[in-house]
Amino acid sequence: MADPERSTRLLWGAQGRGGLNLERIVRAGIELADAEGLAAVSMRRVAERLGYTTMSLYRHVPGKAELVDLMRDAVMGDEPDLGPPRGWRADTEAWARAGLEFYRRHPWLLESAGVRHVPGPNSVASYERALAVIAPTGLAPAQVAAVVELVGAFVESAARQVVETARIERRTGVGHDEWWGARDSLYEHLDRYPTLTRIYEQGGYDAPLDPFEFGLQRVLDGIEVLIRDELRDETRCPVCGKAIEAGATGRPRAYCSRACQQKAYRRRKV
Template sequence: MARDRADDPDHAVELLWERDGGEPRRGLTLDRIVRAAVEVADAEGLAGLSMRKVAERLGFTTMSLYRHVPGRDHLVDLMCDAVVGPPSGPPSGDGWRPRLEACARHAWELRKRHPWLAEVRGTRHIPGPNTVALYDRMLSVLAGTGLAPAEVVAAVELVGRFVDAQALTLVEIARAERGSGVSEEEWWGARDSLYAHLDRYPAISALWEAGGYDRPEDPFEFGLARILDGIEVLVARRRDEKRDESCRVCGGPVEQPSSGRPRRYCSRACRQRAYRARRS
């Protein structure tokens, strides 16, 4: 019956939010299963994770795991929430940018320890309380910046997708190294047959000769800085727009006409006060 619930998203909610994994049986608990699954995924990637391997690591039969978790997909959701863990407190930093950067760096360090997190694809994975708390904390960083609500959500999701994209590179490198037994640096260092053809490309050759490939930019650092730069431009634009919509005299809101010249004052009285101030 437990396996029949493997495709039930409501049961995933129960497991993640109510921790209802069934009664412990001879020392086997849901928490132990999740910890063992994380160890398997850390060692072999998400592709190497199976209920059978988790059961073998714990010394139980595969069927005994299904008394606690109905399937691999639910187990992956539990693993994600477990490694994220409860938030340690508000992100440090003065201003939204260093706080959002701290959140992104926390997510990056988490994925360096558990690269398989970036392999969890699809749009129908149920988030657990730790994952939702982390997401809520990132949203709160941008909530008071003047961005529109949809822009806050989009900016946070942009940062998250960037971190996952960088982490996927780590996954691909590790997978290739496990399969070949050759490191990434050694593999590319042995590609002289390819490099012999590249001198016919002027941009590549010029950058190579100028040292552009000698000390490459860290892709995470470079990308995160550029994304934060873009969000900062948008925040400044929205603040300028808000100032433009405020009365130049009292600071109150100005109702703009649907067409024609924009208004600078909220009322005729404020416009007259501004006129008298200029005359004096």
């Protein structure tokens, strides 16, 4: 485990130029991790890659744990620019898709994931950009932070499946669909499950939906409902927008008229 105080000094401190310096060590570690995975990264392997002795690296970074913290922050500086704002939903879609591609390029990030990594300047800048996408929705500050965490967790979870599938395909030489297509001995037993059989017979598995895109849209739908409900003006009818007058009993009314109430009910039934 990394020493958080040492990691903080390394992440936020000045870095040397020329010769063997922290930047070169970190980049060599990233190249090694991208090519062979995080398990391949060691102070010895990084030193060999740079043509230096292992001991020479310890003058710049205390050990592998701190090196991984530095590597994580360095790659965060390579995140693509999402371009000019287009609205919270379009920007969140772009951010999520870019995040998935980011994990594909650096799958070792998933191996090093955890809740107690000291963030560096690039990591904080990445988080700042995500907050800036959600903040204009008008949600409360705690909700803005929670939405960013929700989307980030969804992307990380989806990336784990994508990266693991790709890793197994490379290792075995057998594609995902090919492997499942050869499981006839398993499928012989599945007709005892009526719901599964019905869904299969009705074509539920003929053209499967992209799990990332399907999941992303459902997450965003939920956030959109939250934004709508949190920012709804309760003094106006949610159907037609007209001002709602207080009822004869003084109790608050949800709609301006019986007609709008019925319209809202019919919409919910559709």
